[in-house]
Amino acid sequence: xxxxxxxxxxxxxxxxxxxxxxxxxxxxxxxxxxxxxxxxxxxxxxxxxxxxxxxxxxxxxxxxxxxxxxxxxxxxxxxxxxxxxxxxxxxxxxxxxxxxxxxxxxxxxxxxxxxxxxxxxxxxxxxxxxxxxxxxxxxxxxxxxxxxxxxxxxxxxxxxxxxxxxxxxxxxxxxxxxxxxxxxxxxxxxxxxxxxxxxxxxxxxxxxxxxxxxxxxxxxxxxxxxxxxxxxxxxxxxxxxxxxxxxxxxxxxxxxxxxxxxxxxxxxxxxxxxxxxxxxxxxxxxxxxxxxxxxxxxxxxxxxxxxxxxxxxx
Amino acid sequence: xxxxxxxxxxxxxxxxxxxxxxxxxxxxxxxxxxxxxxxxxxxxxxxxxxxxxxxxxxxxxxxxxxxxxxxxxxxxxxxxxxxxxxxxxxxxxxxxxxxxxxxxxxxxxxxxxxxxxxxxxxxxxxxxxxxxxxxxxxxxxxxxxxxxxxxxxxxxxxxxxxxxxxxxxxxxxxxxxxxxxxxxxxxxxxxxxxxxxxxxxxxxxxxxxxxxxxxxxxxxxxxxxxxxxxxxxxxxxxxxxxxxxxxxxxxxxxxxxxxxxxxxxxxxxxxxxxxxxxxxxxxxxxxxxxxxxxxxxx
Numbered sequence: 093x094x095x096x097x098x099x100x101x102x103x104x105x106x107x108x109x110x111x112x113x114x115x116x117x118x119x120x121x122x123x124x125x126x127x128x129x130x131x132x133x134x135x136x137x138x139x140x141x142x143x144x145x146x147x148x149x150x151x152x153x154x155x156x157x158x159x160x161x162x163x164x165x166x167x168x169x170x171x172x173x174x175x176x177x178x179x180x181x182x183x184x185x186x187x188x189x190x191x192x193x194x195x196x197x198x199x200x201x202x203x204x205x206x207x208x209x210x211x212x213x214x215x216x217x218x219x220x221x222x223x224x225x226x227x228x229x230x231x232x233x234x235x236x237x238x239x240x241x242x243x244x245x246x247x248x249x250x251x252x253x254x255x256x257x258x259x260x261x262x263x264x265x266x267x268x269x270x271x272x273x274x275x276x277x278x279x280x281x282x283x284x285x286x287x288x289x290x291x292x293x294x295x296x297x298x299x300x301x302x303x304x305x306x307x308x309x310x311x312x313x314x315x316x317x318x319x320x321x322x323x324x325x326x327x328x329x330x331x332x333x334x335x336x337x338x339x340x341x342x343x344x345x346x347x348x349x350x351x352x353x354x355x356x357x358x359x360x361x362x363x364x365x366x367x368x369x370x371x372x373x374x375x376x377x378x379x380x381x382x383x384x385x386x387x388x389x390x391x392x393x394x395x396x397x398x399x400x401x402x403x404x405x406x
Numbered sequence: 407x408x409x410x411x412x413x414x415x416x417x418x419x420x421x422x423x424x425x426x427x428x429x430x431x432x433x434x435x436x437x438x439x440x441x442x443x444x445x446x447x448x449x450x451x452x453x454x455x456x457x458x459x460x461x462x463x464x465x466x467x468x469x470x471x472x473x474x475x476x477x478x479x480x481x482x483x484x485x486x487x488x489x490x491x492x493x494x495x496x497x498x499x500x501x502x503x504x505x506x507x508x509x510x511x512x513x514x515x516x517x518x519x520x521x522x523x524x525x526x527x528x529x530x531x532x533x534x535x536x537x538x539x540x541x542x543x544x545x546x547x548x549x550x551x552x553x554x555x556x557x558x559x560x561x562x563x564x565x566x567x568x569x570x571x572x573x574x575x576x577x578x579x580x581x582x583x584x585x586x587x588x589x590x591x592x593x594x595x596x597x598x599x600x601x602x603x604x605x606x607x608x609x610x611x612x613x614x615x616x617x618x619x620x621x622x623x624x625x626x627x628x629x630x631x632x633x634x635x636x637x638x639x640x641x642x643x644x645x646x647x648x649x650x651x652x653x654x655x656x657x658x659x660x661x662x663x664x665x666x667x668x669x670x671x672x673x674x675x676x677x678x679x680x681x682x683x684x685x686x687x688x689x690x691x692x693x694x695x696x697x698x699x700x701x702x703x704x
Contacts, residue, residue, distance in 0.1 A: 259525050265521075
């Protein structure tokens with residue numbers, strides 16, 4: 093395997109991770125399933141390409157604008173749909189995701205700024221996009237967002253989102269503005285998707301609405317659940333594994349999607365709560381466990397010791 | 407957010423007052439013309455047979471349901487909710503603009519509640535359950551969560567300072583409720599009695615002035631009920647609370663409450679001190695049925 097090939101998989105993992113991270117905030121933490129996330133990635137991809145190719149803006153600015161556009165759309169959608177309960181929200185996102193794709197499928201625009209004509213011709217897509225997403229760039233972006241997400245989730249805002257997922261009525265009764273928490277989750281999720289869309293477009297070098305089918309949205313949701321709801325390290329693990337898996341399975345040719353499905357099913361049977369089961373992989377805990385193994389004592393670290401169960405009859 | 411409606415001549419000693427409150431679900435009147443006033447620092451009990459509308463009253467106070475008629479006024483005269491009609495001066499029925507505040511808005515004004523069927527944040531730890539409810543003590547925004555150090559200017563280090571205070575408060579609350587040793591356990595794995603305590607701890611975390619307890623002793627044995635009784639008094643004194651309690655355990659209600667309100671089929675039946683209620687023939691009838699003499703005549 094050449095480095096070029098591996099690098100490709102890594103870049104793909106990076107921007108997919110960004111999408112999954114966003115979706116993890118929405119689905120894993122706030123408990124709202126979105127099956128239209130590919131639509132927001134699509135928006136990000138097209139907006140960023142228009143920015144770089146038609147308007148000649150720098151790549152980072154294009155990503156930012158792509159993210160903000162997607163976020164604005166997501167926020168607007170959230171304002172309308174977040175009052176909806178569970179399944180209805182799910183259907184609404186599904187509809188919006190497909191609608192966005194179909195709009196770009198039928199959109200014909202030509203922009204001419206500074207002499208270079210830029211033509212967006214619906215389903216034909218866009219070719220020869222500058223290849224700006226290199227591995228270091230993708231890695232830096234994803235690490236920054238990963239850190240920010242981890243910090244945010246471990247704060248009042250993240251806890252409020254979790255409370256919404258756990259029991260919305262109880263959350264409201266604790267004085268939490270659940271609508272605002274859901275809006276925050278939705279906008280962040282769409283911001284991430286938009287930026288990732290821009291990275292994706294500038295990695296592939298071409299863009300077609302067909303790249304944003306509903307199956308893509310489902311794939312992202314699978315990655316979140318596969319890694320474990322409400323776990324950031326789980327999302328990372330799930331994404332990297334599920335991005336690499338189809339490539340590793342190239343050897344079996346046409347059977348690879350069957351094996352992919354099989355792998356997902358097996359994991360869900362063996363670990364129904366996902367790989368990490370809602371827990372985080374913490375280096376501190378890991379080190380203590382390893383240290384415990386080596387020192388021969390198999391004591392759990394003090395703050396993990398289960399309390400002595402007092403006998404209380406219900 | 408719409409402006410608060412403030413009642414100017416609200417009695418400052420009253421924590422919560424319900425004024426001719428009615429709630430209809432279609433043709434069914436769940437709560438009909440209920441009025442009572444809870445004084446500050448009081449433990450006020452709401453009793454009545456099953457289906458009398460006690461929990462509905464809680465849901466009206468907390469904004470889960472909108473009122474059909476009447477008005478609910480909180481501390482300092484803030485109207486928490488009002489229906490389309492209110493009765494003024496006991497006679498005139500006046501049409502008013504209905505007010506229905508959102509539950510989080512009502513709860514963040516100093517009301518907290520527990521539920522008849524416990525509603526914890528099930529898959530979170532005991533500690534996080536309470537920590538989540540402490541959120542009102544922190545006002546850092548999403549960008550301020552990115553700086554975790556105490557060093558730096560005040561606007562930057564907000565997270566570290568506020569979060570430390572929240573954790574201290576959580577620790578204190580868990581210790582008061584006697585569930586500190588369970589802090590790392592997942593809430594749903596707690597024994598039943600401790601889940602009740604955790605729910606009260608979570609309610610206290612929002613710094614309430616008024617605490618609504620919906621059958622806190624349900625499913626508890628007599629010893630646990632006795633312990634709960636002294637706990638309710640203790641937290642009332644310590645946190646300077648007013649408590650409104652729904653309960654079926656009569657020994658708990660009679661011992662702990664200052665005044666009792668009896669509901670029957672959504673209608674007010676009696677109000678008074680525990681002694682008065684115990685002697686009230688109507689209440690005895692509602693609970694035990696009519697007393698009959700040897701001949702079978704009522």
